[in-house]
Structure formats: C-alpha cells, structure tokens
Amino acid sequence: MAFDLGSYTTALPIANSQLHEIMPGTRARGKTSKAKPASSPQSMPQWSVSDTFASDVENSENWKVVVNMLCDYFDLPDLTTRNGLKKVHSRFDEIYSRLDKAYITSKDNPKMMGGIVGIWAKLSVDAILRDKLFRKGFIQKIMPLLDILLTRQVTLQALSTITHHSGVEARGEIVREAPRLIHLMEECREDTKVTELCIVALMHSVGIQMRNSDKAYVKMIRGSDVRSLLKVTVDALRMPTASAYMADHGLGLLASATMHFPKECKASPLMLSYLVACLRSTNICVRCEALGALLSLNAADCEEDKHQHDPHKIIVAARATWPAHLNTALRGYGFESCDITKTVQNMHAFQKAMVRCVQDHDLYALGKTASSLILNAELSVMDGAFEFKDEKTGQFKRENMGLPFIMWSDSLPHCARVLRAKGTPADLDAADIIELKYLIMKERHSDAVTLAEKVIERNPTLAYPYYIIGLGFSREEGLRAAKKGLKCKGLTPFMRNYLQWRAVDHAGDLGVSNLQDTRAGHKEYAEGVAFLMSAYEDAKGFIGSAPLDSRNMSMMLNWLVILTLAIRGPELVPDLRELKPILDKIDLADQIMTFIGHPPKRTQLRLTRELILRIYPSATREWAETIGRFDVLSSAADDPPIDASQAEDSLAAWLEKLHVGEGEEQVPERCTHPRISTNSVELYRCSWCRNPSAMLRKCGGCGKTRYCDSACQKSHWRDHKATCAGPM
Template identity: 45%
Template sequence: MPGPGRKTKATNKTTNESGSSANEIPNTQLDSFIGDIDNAEGWSPIVDILCQYFELPDISTRSGLKKVHANFESIYRRLDKAYTKNASNERVMGGIVGIYAKLSVDSLLRNKLFQKGFLERLFPLLDIPSCRHLALRALTTVTHHGGIEIRMKIAKSYLLLLRLLQDFPDDPKTVELSIVVLSHSLISTISDEGIKIDAHLGESLDLRDIVGIVTETLHKPAPSRVLVDHSVQLLASSTLHCKVPPTTVKFLVAGLRSNDWIFRCTCLGGLVRLHRNESEPDQRSLDPMKLMDCVSRPVPSHLNDILQAYGFQRSETLLTVKTAGEFQKAMMNSVSTHDLYTLGIALAGFILRTEFSISEGTFQTKNPENGRMETMDLGLPFTMWSDALPHCATAIRVKGLPATVDMADMLDMKFYIMRQRIPDAVKIAKTALKRNPDFAYAYYVLTLASDPVVGLRAAKKGIKCRNITPFVRFQMMQRAVEQAGEMGICILQESASTGDKKWEEGIAFLTSALEDSKTYISEAPPDNRHMKNVLYWNILLRITVEEEISADLREVQGSIRKLKIADDFSDWIGIPPPKTNLRLTQQTVVRLFPEATKEWGEFIGNSLAIMSQPTLSTEKVEDDLAAWLDDVHIEGKPDDHCHEPATFSSSRVELYRCSWCGNPSAILRKCGGCSKARYCDAGCQTSHWKDSHKKSCVKKNEE
C-alpha cells in the first residue's frame, strides 16, 4: 500500500500578516474524513487519511521533511488544532501523534515538536487502551532517534512506564515497547554525557527497582528479540549506578556463554562495571623495607618449591633485592668517583632488569647538634637519587659513543616515568624508535600512552624485538593483555548496529589478550606482581571466549589454582592483593557461575534463536504502523533498533591480526605478493619478510 502522504503533492503555503496560512484547510472539513477514519483497520491507514487531509508531503523522505521545515508553524498549528478539537476521538488523536513521531526522526523537527509540548500530547494516550501500543510505538521511535536531552526528559516519566510493565505483564507488546523506551531513555540519562547535563536526574531514578522489574520480564516464556536486546543493554549499563539484584548479576554471568558475541561482551562490560565504585586502586609501588623483611624469613615451603622449579635466579623477588643492593653500591661509588657516565651505564642495566630498579632516596647524615638526619652536599649535581638519571644521560651523550645512545634515552624516559610525566617519556620514545626500530624499552614506554591503540600496537611490536630482556618482555605482555582485553569489550559493545562487522575485530582483540595471558602465565616469574592481574583477565576471557566451559568451571581450575599461588606470593612479601575492580569481577564470576548457569542456562542457551527472530511483528492490522515508522529514507536504509546475531568462526580471527606481531586491527595492509599476509605497517611487513615470509610468499606466487 502507498505510504501515508504519498498520494498528494505538497501545497505551497503563503502566510498573511496575522501569521496564518492563506490556504489553510478549515478543521471543519475534517468531519468529512471522520467516517473513513472510524472505519479504517489499523493505525497506518488512519495516519494515511490524516496525511492526505492535511496535504502533507512524503515525510518518509528527506525532501518531504524539508517541505515540513518550510511550513512547520502552519502544519503544526493545523495538527494541534485538530488534536484539541477531537480530544474525544481516540483515533484522530492517535493518528496525529503518529505523524509527530514520524517527524521526530528529523532532529530539528523533533526539537521544535518538543518545544511545542509533544510529550504532553503523547503521554495521555498511554492510559487509553486502544492507543497504548501506538503511544509506546511512538515513544520507541522518538527515543531511538531522539537526542540525549529529549531522552532524559522522557526518563523523568519512568514511573509511568514501570506501571505499564506491572499492570499489563501478560501483554507482550506493552512489555516489549515499555522496556525499549526505558532502555533508550535511561541509558542516555546515566551515561557520562547525561550525568554532565543533569547528574541529579540519574540519582533520582529508582534504578534498582527498574532493573529488578526488567530482569523479571526475562523469566517469562518466549521473550522477543527486541525485548532481550534492549533489556541486556539496560541491565549492563546500570551496574555502575546501583546495587543490582543478585538475579541480575547471575543473568550477566550466565550471559558470558551466549552464542551471540555482542550479548556476551555486553554482559562482561556490565560485570566489569559492577564493582568499580567499591574497588581499591592497584599496587603502584613497592615498600623496600617489607621486601627485605620478607626475604630475611624462610620462604613458605609450597612457594619455595615453585621458585625452585622456575629458578631462584630468575624470580622477580630475588632480582629486585639483588638490583636494590647493586643500586645502593653504584650510588655510593659515585660519591667518591663523581663518574656520572659509569653510574649511568649501571643504572641503564638496572632499568632493564626489574620494575623497581631506581630507588628514591638521598645522601644523609645525622646532625651531631640536634640528632636530625640532614641531606649532605657531596659535590654531585643532584641530591635525590632519581635526579641522577637526567645528569647521567647527559654524561653518556657527552661521550658520544653510538652504542650508548639508547641508554641515555632510557635514563631520561625512566626519569619522566618516575615523575609521572608520561607524555614527555612518550615523546622521547617516538624519536628513539625512528633511530632504532628494535629499541624494546622505547616500545614499553609507548604502552604507557593514554591511547590504547598506540599502546597495544607498541606492546605487540616490542615483544618481537631481538634485543629484549625478560623483564621488559613481560611488562609489555601484561600491558598487551590489559589493553587488548579492554578494547575488545568496548568494540563489541559499540558495534551492535546491523551489518557492522567491526565486532569481529573485537573478538580478535579478546583472542589476542587470551593468547598473551596464557604465554605470560606459563613463562613469567610466578612471583611477578602483575601475575594476579593477568590471571584475572585469563579466567574471565577463558570463561567468555573458549568454546566449551562446564558449569563447575573445571576447564579453568588450573588458572584459579595459579591465582591462589599468586595471592600467596603477595601475602609473603607483605602486600595483600588489593581488591581491584578486575579482581572483584573475577571473583564474582567464578563464585556465581554454577548458580547462574542453573538459573539462566536454558535462557542463554536459546539466546541465538531469540536474537535470530525477525524484529517486526507479523500482526498486520496493528503493526503496519511499526513498519511505517521505521520506513525512513534519510540514511539510506531502515533501522530495526537491534543488532544481527554476532556468531563467529575462529578461522576469521587471523584476518584481523598482523602476520608479524599479532596486533589486532581492522585496518591492516595486505601483502602485495600473496594477498594473504596482513601487516600493521611497513615496519612489520619488512620484519616478516626478512624473518620468514619471503620464502612462503615466493612459493605462493610460483604456484
């Protein structure tokens, strides 16, 4: 059937001095259309009749909306006058609200309508049985296309929508549409942007009650795809802003095993936010006194066996203690020699050995008169030990030996890191890598950059450097796990639009993080202080990514045991594991997974079938209006408000991974020879060519 407004051409309007249209149609003429409206079956024909009566252009197109822009005041005045005059005619009121909803697809028209009081016309229809679905459908369209301020205004009426959920629990359409509106409006309200606009609005919402009611609807038989998609987004977004009910947490935990990858990572994102407000910061420093005290006591027998098997000389604790002693000796020697060049070479070696290589301190002596410790002037250009780094770097550069240029840069970068001046350290690292692309420590410094894309790429490239110490390698590996994990979650949650394949890149990020975590766990010192963090990611990602996970988590018990050992090492050196956000998330998932599987396992097992459902109802009489509201030819295609099920074949992961360094990305360049290998940039391509690709590429071309 032709769309509403497509049977007639727009009539040019002229406006007289009083502001009214010269050829405005008298509303009395609407009476002649009432009979047609009363006899129409469904809302779409009603809207069609009204569009013809008001001589509206085709408001499904950009050109039609432009014509409405040109005559907005006249068109709105006629529509509003008809609405007011026919306040007792539900069909006329509903049809006019449907027209308003369609116009709201255009942001400028939407703002004008809201200024005119569109919501005041729309909300009363929710209490009229024959108009309820129409009004909710209009709200879904408005909130889907609406700006954040309009969504926040609608969020203020959340109690009305909750009442509909509670009063009509057996009306699937009312339940579905109410949740869609709640999801659209509330997520905007509690977003960072929404909080900036009005923090008090989000605080005024009874979000826990909302979350509980929405979760309960998911227990009902055969929930629709639209309901599930919007429910999980709302539940996952709410975890940062309220203490969600236990059943909701279990739903998110069980959701980690959904067949739909976007569903999985939406749940993982919600779980990661769950404990953010109660979590503790991670360990940033090491108390040398506690460390010395710990090594002066016998190592617990089970930890001693582990260190013996790994190799005491390679353990982080021993390397840190040994380096601390050598650092003290080097500083003492500098007092007598004043040889900053030799001191700088020694310090550069320490930096490549362990994280806490440069201790902070100063040369002090006791004042015999008052007994206080005072800083000594020993003729050196520094008093604080860390201040020696830039002076030593200068001494190395003065020597002018090519082999020591990287060492000088390393000292400057370490100094800036200790002073929390990361951008200055990154600037040096970028310059140094232009001179020496195999400078591992410079890549490590780039991993500290605020841009995770830059940091992850640097970590993956740095790990491949030929001249790299175990400490620097493992530092970059743990950074790669963290950055790839976080980016993967973000990409998958932001890639829910139909046809958007960027989520495949997100899976490549998670796969990369999981692979690096496995390598780190098997090769890094068992007493490494980052071992706990990597195991948190490892456990969460294995539960989320791996194909088969049992309800009792037997597949990840090895990682759980290793985490207990990592905790024991932390307790041994006097630093109990802090309750970081990731630690609490991991503990919640492991603790609740069996119960979550029992309560929500069947639902999650059917999630792919649910997400594969068509999004538009086949009930022709009423939902033809839904099709009309979604039929907008502005962006080139209709939008059904849902994402396609994100199922994935593991073989596609390699399409998003650099063939040399393994960095995940969607903008890799193909090898011009074989078109199979993919690279971050020319540097990775050159390195792979020299290492191994030359033979395979030539062979491929010969075939």
C-alpha cells in the same frame, strides 16, 4: 527495526483495498489508481476533518493505511525521503497546526489520533523537527493514548522510534515519563508486545541516560524508579514469550543501571543472576555486555591496583624463611628467575656501580650499567644516597662525594649526557633508556611519553620507549605501543612480561568499553571482541612465562578468568573445573605478595571475579532454558523484529524507513547484539604486531594484510613479500 502494528486491527472492515498497496507516506503520482478521501483539505477549514473521512480512518485496515490516508489528506510530502522532510521544514508551522487541530478535535476517534501520532514520530527522525515537536509539548500530548487499548501499541511504537532518534534534551523529556511506562509494564505483564515496546523505549531513553557520564542527567532518575525498572525488566525476560529483541534491549537496560546505580543492582539477586547466566550465551557480544555490566557494579567500591615495591620489604622477604608450599612453588619456576631474586640482584649491582663511580668518577660506565639493569627489573635504580654520621651532631648527612649529584637517581641525567656525547647507536639507546627511567621516577609521565615518541623516531626497534608509552593514560596509544614493543628483538623477560601486562590491561578495558557503547554497530562490536581476544592471548602468554611473585600476576590471573568466561562462554562446563588451575595460581600469588608485604587489594577485577564465581552455578541452572531460547531466537535472524513476516505492512517499518538520497537508505542505529565469530575479528588485527584496531590500513598490493602504519608494514615485508601481489 520493524514491528507489525497493522495486525492489531485486522478484524475491522477494509475501507479500500487499493490503499494496502501504496507505500506508507509515498504519493502515488498517477502510477496507480487510488481512491481519494471523501473530502480534501481545500474544501474545509484546516482545523476540521470531515465526518466521512474520519469514518474512513476509523474503519481502515491497519495503522499503515491510517497514516497513508492522513499523509494524503493533509497533503504531506513523502516522509520516507530526506527531500520530503526538508519540505516539512519550510511548512512546519502550517503542517503542525493542521495535525494538532485535527488531533484535538478527534478525541472520539482514537484511530485518527494514533495515526497523527505516527506522523509526528516519523518527523522526529529529523533532529530539527524533533526538537520543534518537543517544544510544542509533543510527549505530554501523546502519553494519554497509552491508556486507550486501541492506541497503546502505536503510541509505544512511536515512543520507541522517537527515543531511538532523540537527542539529550528530548531523551530527558521521555525519562520523566519513565514511571508511567514502568507502571504500564506492571499492569500489562501478560502482554508481550506492550512489555517489549516499553523496554525498547526505556532502553533508548532511561538506559542511554544512565550511561551518561554527566551526573546532572543521571539525577533525573530516581533510585526507587530504578528498583522498579530492574524488577519489571527481569520479570519480562522470564516470560516464555519474550523475544530476542526484548532480550537485547532488556540486557542493555540492566547493564546501563550498573553504571550509576550499583547499590540498587546489588539489591536485586535475580538481576545479578541473569547477568552471570548471560556469560553462557552462544553470542559473544551478549557475554561481553554482561561482563561489562558486572565490572561496572564494582567500579565505585574497588581499590586501585597500585603499589610501589618497597626495597626494604623485598630485602626482608628475601632473607626470611618462606613457608614450605610457597618455597616449592617458586622453586618450580626457578629461584634465579623470580622477580624477588632479580630485584635484589639489581639493587646490589646498582649499589656496587655507585661505589665504583665514587672511586673512578666514570659516569659513562655507571650509565651503561644502569641502562642494562633498567631492562631487567622494575626496581633497578635505587633512590638512595651516600650518608655519613656527623661526629659533632650525631646526625647523618648526605654527601655528593665529589660527584655532580647527591641522590643516586639524580645521576641518570648526568650519565645520559655523557652517553650522548659518545654518540654511538648503542650509547644513544642507553642514554634514552636511563633518561626515560628518570622521568618516570620523578612522575613526569607526559614528558616521558613525549621523549619516548622521539626515541622511537630515532630507533623504532628499541623496546623500552614502547613500554613507557604503554604506561601512559591513552588506552589506544598505550595498546598500540605495547604490541609494537612485543615485536622488538632481544626482549628481556622483564620487558616482555611488562609489555604483556600493559597490552592486557589496555585491550581488556577497551574491549569492555567498546561493547558497552550503545551506539556501536557491527564494526564496533567486532573491534571490541578483537580487543578482548588480544587481551586473552597476552594474558595467557604472561601467565605462561612470568614468575609467580610478579607484581602483576594476580591482576593477569583475574583478567584471564574473566576473559575465559567471556570468550569461551558455553564451552566451559557449568562447574568451571577448567578454571581450577587458574584459581589455584591466584591463591598462591596472593599468599606470595602477602608474604612480601603487599597483600592483595579489593580491585575491580578481583571483586568481579569473586561475584561471578559465587553466583555462576545457581545462575546457570536458573536461567539455562531462557538463555538457550534467546540464543536460538537470535541466531534465526540478525535483528529479529516482532512478527517479522509482516514487517513490510507495519507502521514500524515505515517509521524506520528513510531514503537519504538517490538509491541510498539510512541505516538505523543498531540496538541489538550482532552475532560475531571470534574468527572474524582477524580483520581488526595488525598483520605484524597483532594490535587490534578499526583504523588499520590494507596492504596496497594484495589488499589482504592490514597494518597499524607504514612502520608495521615495513617490518612485515620480509615475511609478506612472498605472498603479496604488489611491490613494497
């Protein structure tokens, strides 16, 4: 990050032109001739600055020169290196005392005060030094400089640097000063640089704090301040002189507010309109951050998309006369392949198998039947029982009928034991399938995942255990398992559709969360886009093959609308006519589920999709010129700073520069959106199962293909060996 602050005072006379050639904070050590200040610190008390030196500072060319002069005058080590900062550690009290006393005694010399603030800001790059400065009341000490026109920008630049590198406690100190920065933006609404630096500092402090899951930190921020913050930020983004750098931080600030302040955000139509308009940016990372913000808005008020199939409702619906248009829609897919048909068939088949088991007590045959049915429908094993009416009491009683169980679901462990005793690979697969189903029915999810992992070790080609892991709470593991399961051979339509459902849900959530992470760099952004691309592909696959009455159809259609907006962006026409077939399918799927007895819920995806489509036409018209201008500006440079042509002469460049070691520079944390092509995300996809991940391993032979693990590499070898340069 780099800003030109030197140009602010170029009208002032130059004290010594040679100073302009010295790198800020770097001691020349005889390599160049250098004018010395009129007095040295050894010739005067440490708390005093000579009038001659103060005059030189006051008449210096720019802030960079001021800081150089001060570093030399106070005999500071090179602050652009780790070694230099380490030396400050050992002399901190001495150095701080000198700077502080000079600061206090220079109230009539704003240039001197601003230069000292720049040095303090540079020290704050080091976490330990930063905390020491904060304990000295550093923030409260420098805030009054915002009221002085000459020192306003250097103070804001210092705050931007400090917040960029600050920890939780330090950030909290700056959050307390947020109202002052917001007020400054209101006062200086025509000053682009001041507005931009305020937004950057607020994003690095208030923005990060609003994304904190710990509500104790969020409580430091008042709702009234958030409302003012949203207004001044949106007003700033409407400025014709607003930069892409401001736009990046402004979007981050707006997105942050949606996480804990949805009420305030929903009360700001202009903010909502801007977020929706960002979905037409040419930068997919901008679109995805806006999408994440819109999803966050509805997180608190939504309903979970969970319901259990009620067998009685399904039977009633199967026997009922369906509305003509729904009947036509299901006939177009094929009644025999619809979920309701498969479910009813499974229920009857399991009942017959239970009756047969009562007659022959053949648990092996019951287990084989059950394992086959489990792979064909979600509601495959009914939790029923044999009941008889007691003639004396008139009450129904459940009987075991000579079997080692009463409830039908409890037959599964007994069947699994018999199957394992047979010991053939097919019987072991069947035993594992029915035992996994039993654990899920009993809501023993962690036990089910543990068993599924063991099953995969025995037989990595069996799809069902991958599905079980996909149902788990770990997004990364669930996605990896779902993608591996989709590569298994002989998948039933039910297994394929349900594995795709899990893959979309996991990848979609991971993509959004990755792109909302303020610490993300180019690699994390690319991985986030890879997640969304993966979800997009699997959502299209699910919708193209699953029946309209699938329990998950509405969720997948809502995901597809949202992912299409995020991935295709400005390719879509403003009236979104390309989405009409998907929206028509949503309407049909909702009617079908309502007829079955499961009306659609107000899920996060549904509410977000409805909000976007309601605002989209007006938002695109209102913000088209602004979004287009930001796209042009951001495409001109990866991280465009203010006055980039003079970045090398700015205090900002010096504040950000830090050599970690010999020939190595620290890369500042990214706070802007990189421009990523959807083609580049191929580097984050497994060459075999297509799982998106940043932890893929390259093929040791060709170094081009990438894999989740050795199992994926082994599975891909048959196809890959012809083009690979090395042995397997």
